[in-house]
Amino acid sequence: MxxxxxxxxxxxxxxxxxxxxxxxxxxxxxxxCQDADGFEAGAYKMTVTYQERREYNDDRLYNALPDPSLWRLMSKADTGKINSLLKLSIIQEKWLAGTYETKQIPVLRVQKR
CATH class of the missing domain: 1.20.5 (Single alpha-helices involved in coiled-coils or other helix-helix interfaces)
Structure with missing residues:
Protein backbone atom coordinates (compact mmCIF):
# COMPACT_ATOMS: atom_id res chain seq x y z
CA MET A 1 0.00 0.00 0.00
CA CYS A 33 -0.04 34.37 -32.91
CA GLN A 34 -2.34 37.10 -31.59
CA ASP A 35 -3.24 38.27 -35.09
CA ALA A 36 -3.68 34.82 -36.66
CA ASP A 37 -5.88 31.78 -36.10
CA GLY A 38 -2.82 29.54 -36.09
CA PHE A 39 0.38 28.69 -37.88
CA GLU A 40 2.52 25.80 -39.04
CA ALA A 41 6.10 25.01 -38.07
CA GLY A 42 7.87 21.93 -39.33
CA ALA A 43 5.73 18.88 -38.74
CA TYR A 44 3.28 20.73 -36.46
CA LYS A 45 0.17 22.74 -37.10
CA MET A 46 -1.44 24.93 -34.44
CA THR A 47 -4.97 26.28 -34.65
CA VAL A 48 -6.71 28.64 -32.27
CA THR A 49 -10.48 28.68 -31.93
CA TYR A 50 -12.56 30.64 -29.47
CA GLN A 51 -15.11 29.34 -27.03
CA GLU A 52 -17.73 31.55 -25.43
CA ARG A 53 -17.91 31.41 -21.66
CA ARG A 54 -20.46 33.14 -19.47
CA GLU A 55 -19.41 34.83 -16.26
CA TYR A 56 -22.46 35.49 -14.10
CA ASN A 57 -22.91 38.31 -11.60
CA ASP A 58 -24.36 36.92 -8.34
CA ASP A 59 -26.45 40.00 -7.48
CA ARG A 60 -27.92 40.46 -10.95
CA LEU A 61 -28.67 36.75 -11.23
CA TYR A 62 -30.39 36.64 -7.84
CA ASN A 63 -32.55 39.65 -8.77
CA ALA A 64 -33.41 38.19 -12.18
CA LEU A 65 -34.80 34.91 -10.84
CA PRO A 66 -38.58 34.99 -10.31
CA ASP A 67 -38.49 32.73 -7.24
CA PRO A 68 -35.86 33.05 -4.48
CA SER A 69 -36.02 29.29 -3.93
CA LEU A 70 -34.30 28.88 -7.30
CA TRP A 71 -31.27 30.68 -5.86
CA ARG A 72 -30.99 27.97 -3.22
CA LEU A 73 -30.55 25.41 -6.01
CA MET A 74 -27.49 27.33 -7.16
CA SER A 75 -26.16 28.92 -3.95
CA LYS A 76 -23.90 31.06 -6.13
CA ALA A 77 -23.52 31.86 -9.81
CA ASP A 78 -22.08 28.50 -10.85
CA THR A 79 -22.10 28.17 -14.64
CA GLY A 80 -22.32 24.37 -14.52
CA LYS A 81 -25.35 24.41 -12.21
CA ILE A 82 -27.01 27.15 -14.24
CA ASN A 83 -26.54 25.16 -17.46
CA SER A 84 -28.02 22.08 -15.78
CA LEU A 85 -31.05 24.04 -14.59
CA LEU A 86 -31.52 25.40 -18.11
CA LYS A 87 -31.36 21.90 -19.63
CA LEU A 88 -33.90 20.64 -17.10
CA SER A 89 -36.17 23.63 -17.93
CA ILE A 90 -36.22 24.69 -14.28
CA ILE A 91 -35.08 28.18 -15.29
CA GLN A 92 -35.50 29.99 -18.59
CA GLU A 93 -32.85 31.64 -20.74
CA LYS A 94 -34.84 34.90 -20.85
CA TRP A 95 -34.53 35.25 -17.04
CA LEU A 96 -30.75 35.31 -17.38
CA ALA A 97 -30.62 38.27 -19.76
CA GLY A 98 -28.27 40.92 -18.36
CA THR A 99 -26.93 38.71 -15.59
CA TYR A 100 -23.70 37.65 -17.29
CA GLU A 101 -20.87 38.79 -19.53
CA THR A 102 -19.72 36.64 -22.41
CA LYS A 103 -15.98 36.17 -22.75
CA GLN A 104 -14.06 34.65 -25.64
CA ILE A 105 -11.64 32.01 -24.36
CA PRO A 106 -8.94 30.83 -26.79
CA VAL A 107 -8.72 27.08 -27.30
CA LEU A 108 -5.31 25.92 -28.49
CA ARG A 109 -4.94 22.78 -30.62
CA VAL A 110 -1.63 21.40 -31.83
CA GLN A 111 -1.51 18.54 -34.30
CA LYS A 112 1.35 16.58 -35.80
CA ARG A 113 1.09 16.19 -39.57
Whole structure:
Protein backbone atom coordinates (compact mmCIF):
# COMPACT_ATOMS: atom_id res chain seq x y z
CA MET A 1 0.00 0.00 0.00
CA UNK A 2 2.85 2.40 0.79
CA UNK A 3 4.29 1.87 -2.70
CA UNK A 4 0.95 2.80 -4.28
CA UNK A 5 0.69 5.91 -2.14
CA UNK A 6 4.25 6.90 -2.99
CA UNK A 7 3.64 6.36 -6.72
CA UNK A 8 0.39 8.33 -6.57
CA UNK A 9 2.15 11.22 -4.83
CA UNK A 10 4.98 11.11 -7.36
CA UNK A 11 2.56 11.18 -10.30
CA UNK A 12 0.57 14.08 -8.81
CA UNK A 13 3.81 16.07 -8.42
CA UNK A 14 4.72 15.30 -12.04
CA UNK A 15 1.22 16.35 -13.11
CA UNK A 16 1.64 19.74 -11.38
CA UNK A 17 4.93 20.33 -13.17
CA UNK A 18 3.54 19.27 -16.57
CA UNK A 19 0.42 21.43 -16.15
CA UNK A 20 2.56 24.41 -15.18
CA UNK A 21 4.81 24.01 -18.20
CA UNK A 22 1.79 23.49 -20.49
CA UNK A 23 0.27 26.72 -19.16
CA UNK A 24 3.46 28.67 -19.83
CA UNK A 25 3.82 27.24 -23.35
CA UNK A 26 0.14 27.91 -24.09
CA UNK A 27 0.54 31.56 -23.06
CA UNK A 28 3.67 32.00 -25.19
CA UNK A 29 2.07 30.35 -28.22
CA UNK A 30 -1.07 32.47 -27.93
CA UNK A 31 1.05 35.63 -27.61
CA UNK A 32 3.04 34.74 -30.71
CA CYS A 33 -0.04 34.37 -32.91
CA GLN A 34 -2.34 37.10 -31.59
CA ASP A 35 -3.24 38.27 -35.09
CA ALA A 36 -3.68 34.82 -36.66
CA ASP A 37 -5.88 31.78 -36.10
CA GLY A 38 -2.82 29.54 -36.09
CA PHE A 39 0.38 28.69 -37.88
CA GLU A 40 2.52 25.80 -39.04
CA ALA A 41 6.10 25.01 -38.07
CA GLY A 42 7.87 21.93 -39.33
CA ALA A 43 5.73 18.88 -38.74
CA TYR A 44 3.28 20.73 -36.46
CA LYS A 45 0.17 22.74 -37.10
CA MET A 46 -1.44 24.93 -34.44
CA THR A 47 -4.97 26.28 -34.65
CA VAL A 48 -6.71 28.64 -32.27
CA THR A 49 -10.48 28.68 -31.93
CA TYR A 50 -12.56 30.64 -29.47
CA GLN A 51 -15.11 29.34 -27.03
CA GLU A 52 -17.73 31.55 -25.43
CA ARG A 53 -17.91 31.41 -21.66
CA ARG A 54 -20.46 33.14 -19.47
CA GLU A 55 -19.41 34.83 -16.26
CA TYR A 56 -22.46 35.49 -14.10
CA ASN A 57 -22.91 38.31 -11.60
CA ASP A 58 -24.36 36.92 -8.34
CA ASP A 59 -26.45 40.00 -7.48
CA ARG A 60 -27.92 40.46 -10.95
CA LEU A 61 -28.67 36.75 -11.23
CA TYR A 62 -30.39 36.64 -7.84
CA ASN A 63 -32.55 39.65 -8.77
CA ALA A 64 -33.41 38.19 -12.18
CA LEU A 65 -34.80 34.91 -10.84
CA PRO A 66 -38.58 34.99 -10.31
CA ASP A 67 -38.49 32.73 -7.24
CA PRO A 68 -35.86 33.05 -4.48
CA SER A 69 -36.02 29.29 -3.93
CA LEU A 70 -34.30 28.88 -7.30
CA TRP A 71 -31.27 30.68 -5.86
CA ARG A 72 -30.99 27.97 -3.22
CA LEU A 73 -30.55 25.41 -6.01
CA MET A 74 -27.49 27.33 -7.16
CA SER A 75 -26.16 28.92 -3.95
CA LYS A 76 -23.90 31.06 -6.13
CA ALA A 77 -23.52 31.86 -9.81
CA ASP A 78 -22.08 28.50 -10.85
CA THR A 79 -22.10 28.17 -14.64
CA GLY A 80 -22.32 24.37 -14.52
CA LYS A 81 -25.35 24.41 -12.21
CA ILE A 82 -27.01 27.15 -14.24
CA ASN A 83 -26.54 25.16 -17.46
CA SER A 84 -28.02 22.08 -15.78
CA LEU A 85 -31.05 24.04 -14.59
CA LEU A 86 -31.52 25.40 -18.11
CA LYS A 87 -31.36 21.90 -19.63
CA LEU A 88 -33.90 20.64 -17.10
CA SER A 89 -36.17 23.63 -17.93
CA ILE A 90 -36.22 24.69 -14.28
CA ILE A 91 -35.08 28.18 -15.29
CA GLN A 92 -35.50 29.99 -18.59
CA GLU A 93 -32.85 31.64 -20.74
CA LYS A 94 -34.84 34.90 -20.85
CA TRP A 95 -34.53 35.25 -17.04
CA LEU A 96 -30.75 35.31 -17.38
CA ALA A 97 -30.62 38.27 -19.76
CA GLY A 98 -28.27 40.92 -18.36
CA THR A 99 -26.93 38.71 -15.59
CA TYR A 100 -23.70 37.65 -17.29
CA GLU A 101 -20.87 38.79 -19.53
CA THR A 102 -19.72 36.64 -22.41
CA LYS A 103 -15.98 36.17 -22.75
CA GLN A 104 -14.06 34.65 -25.64
CA ILE A 105 -11.64 32.01 -24.36
CA PRO A 106 -8.94 30.83 -26.79
CA VAL A 107 -8.72 27.08 -27.30
CA LEU A 108 -5.31 25.92 -28.49
CA ARG A 109 -4.94 22.78 -30.62
CA VAL A 110 -1.63 21.40 -31.83
CA GLN A 111 -1.51 18.54 -34.30
CA LYS A 112 1.35 16.58 -35.80
CA ARG A 113 1.09 16.19 -39.57
Missing amino acids: EEQLARYYELKEMQKKVEGELGELRSKLLES
